[in-house]
Amino acid sequence: MLALRGSLRRLSQALVHQVCSSFTTGHRQQEGTLYEFCTYYLKPANVEEFLYNFKKNVHLRTAHSELVGYWTVGFGGRINTVFHIWKYDNFAHRAAVYKALAKDEDWQEQFLIPNLPLIDKQESEITYLVPWCKIGTPPKEGVYELATFQMKPGGPALWGNAFKRAVNAHVELGYSTLVGVFHTEYGALNRVHVLWWNESADSRAAGRHWSHEDPRVVAAVRESVSYLESQQNTFLIPTSFSPLK
Known part of the structure; x- marks a missing residue:
């Protein structure tokens, strides 16, 4: 009886470990790479200006981290919206990139400061x-x-x-x-x-x-x-x- 209880206890512990492992880490890649989903809701009159400015200065931003893709919303969502995905090695990498951007005078002066007034709202999600x-x-x-x-x-x-x-x-x-x-x-x-x-x-x-x-x-x-x-x-x-x- 004791041996049976011990076997059941070990089985129960194994199942709990399996479920917890699946729940906590099973949804993401093991190396910790993360993807930031950024959505910018632009003021209707300023969409073309915003996109032109980003195209002209995109090299300043991609010098810091990898851009996966950049899109405008055609339909099925709020129009006058841009959606973009950025890749980071981990959270420390993302923090370092944002710290560097805050000190990048070219990025700040040529794009960020002039274009902030064109953005109505921003949203960010971290995904794996x-x-x-x-x-x-x-x-x-x-x-x-x-x-x-x-x-x-x-x-x-x-x-x-x-x-x-x-x-x-x-x-x-x-x-x-x-x-x-x-x-x-x-x-x-x-x-x-x-x-x-x-x-x-x-x-x-x-x-x-x-x-x-x-x-x-x-x-x-x-x-x-x-x-x-x-x-x-x-x-x-x-x-x-x-x-x-």
């Missing part, structure tokens, strides 16, 4: 790329879709596997090209962003239509949807200076 996904490179220039899923509380330990199967069903059947899957660490929790590439808005619409009629996709999505609270899809147009085109 999920461990089963790497940043994809689109085959050519196109358009992007950011699908944002607000999942039920509980984290990836609860809904991670079902969500992965739903994403992979779309990828494996070729209905869209996956760029990355990101899980929010700071911002709204239990939020997952999936960034897709398509050749055009019409090719995206066709792929979505076909996927809705594919029983393999429908079955995978049906499982994931049971953990879903809300979803928003935003159509993104890459700027001329965006690394992801």
Whole structure:
């Protein structure tokens, strides 16, 4: 009896460790690389001026850290908005970059100070790329879709596997090209962003239509949807200076 209790206790401890490990670290890459999602809501009359100024001075900003992509919102969200993703090795790297930017007189004088009045509001989220996904490179220039899923509380330990199967069903059947899957660490929790590439808005619409009629996709999505609270899809147009085109 004592031996049985000891075995059960060890099994229980192992299961607790497994669940906790999945919950605390299972949603991110092991090396700690993080991605900052920045959204700037611009004043309508100043969008072109802001983008022109950033294009002219983008080299001053990318001298400090890596720009993954820079887009304007086409539809599915608030227009007159720019969305950009920055990559950092870890939180210490991000802190060092922002400290350096505060001392960079060229960046401050040529871009930041003149353009702050053009921004109505800013938002920032810190995300991790999920461990089963790497940043994809689109085959050519196109358009992007950011699908944002607000999942039920509980984290990836609860809904991670079902969500992965739903994403992979779309990828494996070729209905869209996956760029990355990101899980929010700071911002709204239990939020997952999936960034897709398509050749055009019409090719995206066709792929979505076909996927809705594919029983393999429908079955995978049906499982994931049971953990879903809300979803928003935003159509993104890459700027001329965006690394992801």
